[in-house]
Amino acid sequence: MTIENILSPWAQNVSPSPTLAVDAKAKALKAAGEDVCGFGAGEPDFDTPSFIKEACAQALADGKTKYAPAGGLPELRKALAQQYQDYGVLEEANPAQVVVSPGGKYSCYLAILATCGPGDEVLIPAPYWVSYPEMAKLAGATSKFIFAGDDQGFKVSAGQIEETLSANTKLVILNSPSNPTGCLYEKAEMEAIVELACRKDFLLMSDEIYEHLLYDDAEHHRPASFSKEAAERVITVSGFSKTFSMTGWRLGTLVANPTIAKAVASLQSQTTSNATTFAQFGALAAVQDWDQAMQAVQDMLVHFDRRRLKLLEGLQAIEGISCLRAQGAFYLFPKIAELGLRSEEFSARLLEEEKVAVVSGHAFGAEGYVRLSYATSEEVIEKGLDRLSRFAMSLD
Ligand SMILES: *Cc1c(COP(=O)(O)O)cnc(C)c1O
Helix, strand or coil, X not given: CCCCXXXXXXXXXXXXXXXXXXXXXHHHHHHCCCCCEECCCCCCCCCCCHHHHHHXXXXXXXXXXXXXXXXXXXXXXXXXXXXXXXXXXXXXXXXXXXXXXXXXXXXHHHHHHHHCCCCCEEEEEECCCXXXXXXXXXXXXXXXXXXXXXXXXXXXXXXXXXXXXCCCEEEEEEECCCCCCCCCCCHHHHHHHHHHHHHXXXXXXXXXXXCCCECCCCCCCCHHHCCHHHHHHEEEEEECCCCCCCHHXXXXXXXXXXXXHHHHHHHHHHHCCCCCHHHHHHHHHHHHCHHHHHXXXXXXXXHHHHHHHHHHHHHHCCCCCECCCCXXXXXXXXXXXXXXXXXXXXXXXXXXXXCEECEEHXXXXXXXXXXXXXXXXXXXXXXXXXXXXXXXXXXX
């Protein structure tokens, strides 16, 4: 064995997450005493609602410290199945169609792994979440990208998908509200894509992890709820991380037709076994007392919305930067191309010269843009905007 062939093709080809890397770099600078304005965070900055933490603590006290069924705690799967029936995603509240995983990220990975292999193509609208192409690669499938810039609200049309389809297209990925853009698909736009999926016979993975983080009275639409046929071919992925500020708990969900759900549960049983047992009891409390859970989310949204508008206004006021009014998640995705730097150089120099951390659009397949997370305080937003504005002016 030599150093050249010690790693498998999977390990050789996979890239580490660039968003986690930016956040880590900003945190390291901060730890070294630098006054960093971090807009890199991919997680809410609030604490988990206390009633959820208490339910988990109670489960620990009660000794819920052993393995649970691989697909999730039966009572949690049942409660989620009921919820997805209410959403119109499931025709019947069938727990066998729900899998609880260690994180929405793992749900996405298993959705891809369960359906795609060598020879299959995965269509990924760009700007995309950084992990999708890597997951497709790990499944041995090929990724194809479809670009949608700010001129089309960062949303691909059914027509664009149709032009890109080939006989090998197995899966198309949707993520609304989107990371990195914060944009949402309208119902009609989503319906056209679902109609195409049924007509051209491909699967959809709908990553709805930001489904509850909405502003300006925007509405979230679940493609699996559109028709019986849609429910057959849409894999719905979500989780507790973003909605309830539970990123460290590692709890994701997946809802799919029985064949796919069973395969996902089998893959999970052989790779990670169940998501942490006592953590699932916290999630169960959230689903069982949904009103209280949604009230906690509303409280966070008040802060998120104020920050969103502050950041949006500030960005739009900077000459050379334009930014769409995104209505979901906690990201804005301004265009910086007019300032004359490639986005990787832009973000590197911004961190170096002004100690402001943003993620290069390049990482999301969107040159000319950067991602700013407003999961940070208004104070940091104000200070960061001042620095960003000074940086933009220095580029003239
Ligand atoms: C954060 C995120 C996820 C999953 O997060 P987990 O912490 O693994 O639950 C999935 N998709 C997108 C687009 C995300 O931003």
